[in-house]
Structures are given as structure tokens and as C-alpha cells.
Amino acid sequence: MSGEAVRTVTRCRVCGSAEEWQPVISFGEVPLANSFQPTAEPHAEETYPLEVVSCRACRLLSLTVVVDPELLYRTYPYVTSDSETMTRHMQEVVRLCDERSSLAEGDLVVELGSNTGQQLMAFRDAGARVLGVDPALNLAQIAESRGVPTVPEFFDATTAEDIAARHGKASVILGRHVFAHVDDLAELLAGARRLLADDGLFTIEVPYAVDLLDGLAFDTIYHEHLSYFLVSTLDTLFARHGLRTVDVARLSVHGGSILVSAGRAESRWPTHERVRELIAHERDAGYLADEAYERFAARIRETCAGLTALVRGLVSEGRRVACYGASAKGTTLLNVCGLGPAELEFCTDTTPQKQGLFTPGSHLPVLAPDDVRRQPDYYLLLAWNYAEEIMRRESAFLEAGGGFIVPVPEPKVYTEPVIAR
Known part of the structure; x- marks a missing residue:
């Protein structure tokens, strides 16, 4: 393990607690999930600690170390699946976002971690203007070749300001299975607030910690996935950054996920009863306990x-x-x-x-x-x-x-x- 490539987590990235960690499990030293090797011959392969802890204050599940994102994402071998299952799912994401946001022709949809642009192509076909943001240079090139304009950078407040100046404010900012990859959530949410239209919705799809625990999907724990969220954890996070949880849907993809939307705290969107029901379920079913x-x-x-x-x-x-x-x-x-x-x-x-x-x-x-x-x-x-x-x-x-x-x-x-x- 290279000390320069990793940072040890000391404070919860959701609530800021530094003293409430519950050790959950250690898998020892494991190579990066997508570090496919050119040879099977024995050689020095980098490995990193793969350990999970739970914040007792907000119940964020977190890895104990963060690997340098430049190492993980600048060249990325994962390509969004074009399976029947994922194609149907992407259409459902478009439907849910349209249902929640009442998207009009030409409204801007920005996707974080847009990969090869497949999800944005579905939004484009529905009449939206689209823009991808993805730090993987190889994938951004593929997206551009498909006619999906893509900013080949990590998303932060500076990137958000530049996008807003060039393209206007976004009606929807979408992050599908990328939010859990981000260490500095405060910086990402600051960017989201700068780019989001007054009545826009910040919508993320993340593995649901309830399904992770119930379905024992422990293999979805790897160095790219820094965080595993309950709805109540996300609600705490959004409230700390001037946002308010608006709606949530449970989805079957990737072993069980949730699509959660948040708007500005002062926006016109009401909070759907589904949000309160899932937060209550998490509490009553014991997911907030050791x-x-x-x-x-x-x-x-x-x-x-x-x-x-x-x-x-x-x-x-x-x-x-x-x-x-x-x-x-x-x-x-x-x-x-x-x-x-x-x-x-x-x-x-x-x-x-x-x-x-x-x-x-x-x-x-x-x-x-x-x-x-x-x-x-x-x-x-x-x-x-x-x-x-x-x-x-x-x-x-x-x-x-x-x-x-x-x-x-x-x-x-x-x-x-x-x-x-």
C-alpha cells in the first residue's frame, strides 16, 4: 500500500462526528476493484485496507480509507451496461425524474459520473438538453462520439459555476451510482446548489444500506464505494447543506437501490410521505442500532x-x-x-x-x-x-x-x- 495514495477517514463525511464509529468488518488488504492486470505472473500488486465502520451518530456506513480519485477514475474500465435490465431501468429513471420535476422541452439535465452517456441519451430522446460530467478521459471521449457533450472533470463548485455560466442552470442534476464514490460530499453539494435552478432537483441513485444488509451484498463493498446510505442518513446530509429531501423510490438494480431527490430547502417542493415512511422503517426495524x-x-x-x-x-x-x-x-x-x-x-x-x-x-x-x-x-x-x-x-x-x-x-x-x- 502506498501511503501517498490513501487518506484515513477520521470524521464522518455526513455529520462530522469523529468519536462515534462502530467497527463493522475488515476484509484485510484488497486490490482495487477495477485494477485488472496485464499478466498473471507474480508481481507487486498494490493493495489497500478494505474495512467498514458505521457512524453511530447518523449511521453512515463508510470505508476507513479513501484512495486517491485520480488513481481510481482518470482511466476507468467500467462501461455502463447495455443489458435489457439496465436499459429498462434507465427509462424508468427518466420517467421518475420527469414525474418529479415536470421537465419541459429543452430543460437542462446534468449527469455526474455520466460514463459513456447512455443515461443522458435517454433524457435527450425525451427532449431534454443534456450535459455529462465525468473525470474518466477515455469514457468522456466515447460519450462525445455519441453526441453527448461531456466535461472531463471531477464535479465541484468551480466546475458547477463554469457549467452554469456556459449552459445555464440545471432542472435536474443526476448522479447514478456515483454519489457513494465521493469523499468530499460538502464540496459536491455546494456545486449542486450553485448549478441547480431555483426549483430544480438534485437526484441521486445509490445502493440502499437496508438492501445491502438484508441481501448480504457485501461484495459491493470495494474502494470506489466510500459510503453506503440509509434514507435517514441522506436526509441528515441534505439538511446540513441547505437542501431538503423531496422524494424517494426503491429500485431493484444492483441488489437494491434508492433514487432520492432533494431540492433547495426553500423550494416549493413538498416532502413526499414515502420519505417519512422509510425513515420511520429504518428506525423501527433496528437499522440505527449496533x-x-x-x-x-x-x-x-x-x-x-x-x-x-x-x-x-x-x-x-x-x-x-x-x-x-x-x-x-x-x-x-x-x-x-x-x-x-x-x-x-x-x-x-x-x-x-x-x-x-x-x-x-x-x-x-x-x-x-x-x-x-x-x-x-x-x-x-x-x-x-x-x-x-x-x-x-x-x-x-x-x-x-x-x-x-x-x-x-x-x-x-x-x-x-x-x-x-
Whole structure:
């Protein structure tokens, strides 16, 4: 671990508390989730502490260290999925934002962490003016080639002022699964207030901490994901920065997410009853108490032991096992469970930026689907958030006797084409 590349978290980025941390779980030293390697040969691979704590004052779940974002994001291999599941979801995001904001023709929608511009293309098709902001230079170039104007920078107050001067105020500022990547939330929200129209809405999609705990999606914990939010935690954050929570919707993507909108505290938007109901549920169901996080850690240990035993048991019986989907969360899963080339033959993935490389830490070759010469007996489904779609697409593999191992919330083998989750 390079000391210059990381910063230790001492104060809660939501409420500022420095003394109320509850240790939750430590996964030890783990490589960066998207640091795919050019070779499987042994070499010095950078690893960083992957530890989770919970702020007892506001119940933010946080990593204990922050890796330099320049290291993480300037060149980024993750490309927004064009799966059926994600395409439908993006259309739903457009519908919800339009329903909440009453978007008019030509209103400006700015997306933070806009990747290759796929979400903004859906807004553009609905009649909005669009602008992306993404620090990944490789992805910004792809977005521009698709006709989505993109600012290749991190979003802060300075970037916001420049955008407002050039393009006007935004009716919607959207951040889909990027807000949890940001360390300095105060700076980002200051930028949002400067760019947001008087009655505009700041809308973020984040993994929901309730679903993380209930669904045991521990593999979604990796160095890019600094924060894991309850609605009550976000409500506290917004109030500290002159915003007010307006609406929330629970969504099924990525193991369970929430789409939360906030407006200026003085804006005309009322706070929907759904916000109050979820905050009350979090309190009444015990998500503000230590015990919920103690149970979470205990269940992680049980699931990891069970998955490792299942995979090694299949291999000992002469079965061939490989991985399906070189996802970021797969880095956590494989490294925490100690699974690698001794148990798994390869990892197949459709992302060209990952093909021909090796998975971080576990060093499995990443193959394009067409390069898989002989199917294994079982696939460990690292991209389990697309389980239903993948199993429908791979029905021939299942009908030929293959199986998919879905690792969470507990390891289970599926040999039927359709899975109910």
C-alpha cells in the first residue's frame, strides 16, 4: 500500500462526528476493484485496507480509507451496461425524474459520473438538453462520439459555476451510482446548489444500506464505494447543506437501490410521505442500532465459508468451475473468499476493456464469450445483479447440464433457466 495514495477517514463525511464509529468488518488488504492486470505472473500488486465502520451518530456506513480519485477514475474500465435490465431501468429513471420535476422541452439535465452517456441519451430522446460530467478521459471521449457533450472533470463548485455560466442552470442534476464514490460530499453539494435552478432537483441513485444488509451484498463493498446510505442518513446530509429531501423510490438494480431527490430547502417542493415512511422503517426495524451491523458481519463470514467450501467441493469432485462477469464486486468476492486459479479456470466478460487482462488479486484470465472454447460445468456468477437476464440468455448452457452458482445472500446452485429473486 502506498501511503501517498490513501487518506484515513477520521470524521464522518455526513455529520462530522469523529468519536462515534462502530467497527463493522475488515476484509484485510484488497486490490482495487477495477485494477485488472496485464499478466498473471507474480508481481507487486498494490493493495489497500478494505474495512467498514458505521457512524453511530447518523449511521453512515463508510470505508476507513479513501484512495486517491485520480488513481481510481482518470482511466476507468467500467462501461455502463447495455443489458435489457439496465436499459429498462434507465427509462424508468427518466420517467421518475420527469414525474418529479415536470421537465419541459429543452430543460437542462446534468449527469455526474455520466460514463459513456447512455443515461443522458435517454433524457435527450425525451427532449431534454443534456450535459455529462465525468473525470474518466477515455469514457468522456466515447460519450462525445455519441453526441453527448461531456466535461472531463471531477464535479465541484468551480466546475458547477463554469457549467452554469456556459449552459445555464440545471432542472435536474443526476448522479447514478456515483454519489457513494465521493469523499468530499460538502464540496459536491455546494456545486449542486450553485448549478441547480431555483426549483430544480438534485437526484441521486445509490445502493440502499437496508438492501445491502438484508441481501448480504457485501461484495459491493470495494474502494470506489466510500459510503453506503440509509434514507435517514441522506436526509441528515441534505439538511446540513441547505437542501431538503423531496422524494424517494426503491429500485431493484444492483441488489437494491434508492433514487432520492432533494431540492433547495426553500423550494416549493413538498416532502413526499414515502420519505417519512422509510425513515420511520429504518428506525423501527433496528437499522440505527449496533446489532444490525453485528449480524451483517457474522452473516458475511458464514456465507464466505459456505461459498469457498461449495466451490472447492465441486472442484474436488472433478467438476470444472469458471466465473461469469468480471464485475468490480467480483474482486471483493474472490479475494475475500480466497478463490483463484486453483479453483477457477477463467472469467468470461463482454467488456472489451477487460478482455485479455487478469482479474485483480485472483489473476483469472478474462475471456470474451466467443473465446471460451469449452464451457465449464459451473459458472460462479459474479454479476449476480443480472442473474435473471443472464440465465435466460444462457438457457442452452443450463439445459445441457450446466449450473450457475449465485453467491449471495447465501451460496446456491441453479440448474434451471429462470431464477426468481
